Amino acid sequence: MKKKPLTVVVYGKGGVGKSTMCAHLAVSFAREGRKVLLLGCDPKADTSLRLMGGRRPPTIVDMVTGLEGRDFRDLVMTGRPGLDVLETGGPSPGQGCGGRSVATLCQYLEDHARELSGYDTLVFDVLGDLVCGGFVAPLRFGLGRDVYIVSSEERASLFAANNIVRVASAPYHEGVFVGGIIFNLRQNDAPPGRLEAFAARLGVNITAVIPRDPDILESEERGLTVFEHAPKGKAAALFRALAAAIAGRKGAVPGASARAMPADEFAEFARGRPIWKGTF
Numbered sequence: 677m678k679k680k681p682l683t684v685v686v687y688g689k690g691g692v693g694k695s696t697m698c699a700h701l702a703v704s705f706a707r708e709g710r711k712v713l714l715l716g717c718d719p720k721a722d723t724s725l726r727l728m729g730g731r732r733p734p735t736i737v738d739m740v741t742g743l744e745g746r747d748f749r750d751l752v753m754t755g756r757p758g759l760d761v762l763e764t765g766g767p768s769p770g771q772g773c774g775g776r777s778v779a780t781l782c783q784y785l786e787d788h789a790r791e792l793s794g795y796d797t798l799v800f801d802v803l804g805d806l807v808c809g810g811f812v813a814p815l816r817f818g819l820g821r822d823v824y825i826v827s828s829e830e831r832a833s834l835f836a837a838n839n840i841v842r843v844a845s846a847p848y849h850e851g852v853f854v855g856g857i858i859f860n861l862r863q864n865d866a867p868p869g870r871l872e873a874f875a876a877r878l879g880v881n882i883t884a885v886i887p888r889d890p891d892i893l894e895s896e897e898r899g900l901t902v903f904e905h906a907p908k909g910k911a912a913a914l915f916r917a918l919a920a921a922i923a924g925r926k927g928a929v930p931g932a933s934a935r936a937m938p939a940d941e942f943a944e945f946a947r948g949r950p951i952w953k954g955t956f
């Protein structure tokens with residue numbers, strides 16, 4: 677029997693570093709010999725830009741009018757060896773609904789199950805957090821199994837992370853795993869004990885702590901990952917270790933075992949000891 681693909685779905689507050697994680701995971705997995713499809717759900721197409729040397733791929737939304745009967749190969753672009761990219765794009769600002777675009781992508785994937793079966797690794801870069809029900813589509817369609825949450829040490833980001841655990845651990849998402857939290861720090865001297873306390877309250881694993889690192893931003897500006905921009909740097913080593921941990925599903929807990937804090941408990945947690953001086 678064919679092994680189930682590794683499906684990684686990355687959620688987190690806007691701007692927290694989801695596309696950065698997805699791009700580096702996709703390249704790490706491909707370098708390990710996996711056949712990877714990166715699924716971008718972002719009007720900015722950030723992940724694709726990094727993986728395609730700054731070129732923007734065609735998007736499902738761009739082509740939506742002519743989508744019927746359009747060949748899968750017309751939309752999927754090859755970034756690097758072992759790595760394909762399929763970008764949903766999004767509606768024009770002020771028009772349409774981003775969540776609906778994600779659901780359109782999932783429907784498209786369901787209709788192209790045969791082409792999808794050629795991949796052993798799917799990485800979903802879903803825009804935003806789970807405030808909009810449409811963003812949950814990869815879980816609802818049963819396309820995504822391992823949920824990773826990207827969060828900084830800041831309160832608003834932890835608030836989103838808590839909500840994501842709430843959705844991922846909902847009983848109707850049977851078979852979903854909360855793989856862990858990837859802490860992507862805003863400030864490198866964030867108190868580590870605080871991050872651990874947060875993860876422990878939710879019953880989830882900390883998969884990685886990535887510091888603020890100028891190599892990450894500089895590589896983005898060049899349309900590259902840190903593996904090409906600064907291959908010997910600290911960020912490259914951390915992203916490689918992150919990919920290995922995810923491939924090994926170390927610490928992944930069934931969604932139902934993770935537990936979101938109720939709103940009052942989160943407020944008490946955030947107030948208890950300031951997470952970060954001056955941010956709230």
Ligand SMILES: Nc1ncnc2c1ncn2[C@@H]1O[C@H](COP(=O)(O)OP(=O)(O)OP(=O)(O)O)[C@@H](O)[C@H]1O
Pocket residue numbers: 688689690691692693694695696697718722803804860861886887888889890892893896
């Ligand atoms: N650890 C880091 N060190 C330095 N820069 C970083 C780090 N993580 C992310 N960045 C930069 O921060 C910006 C936002 O990151 P990214 O685009 O990955 O966030 P996102 O969560 O995907 O955002 P969106 O919600 O808009 O899709 C990018 O310019 C990225 O290069």
Ligand SMILES: [Mg+2]
Pocket residue numbers: 694695696718722723801803
């Ligand atoms: Mg993004």
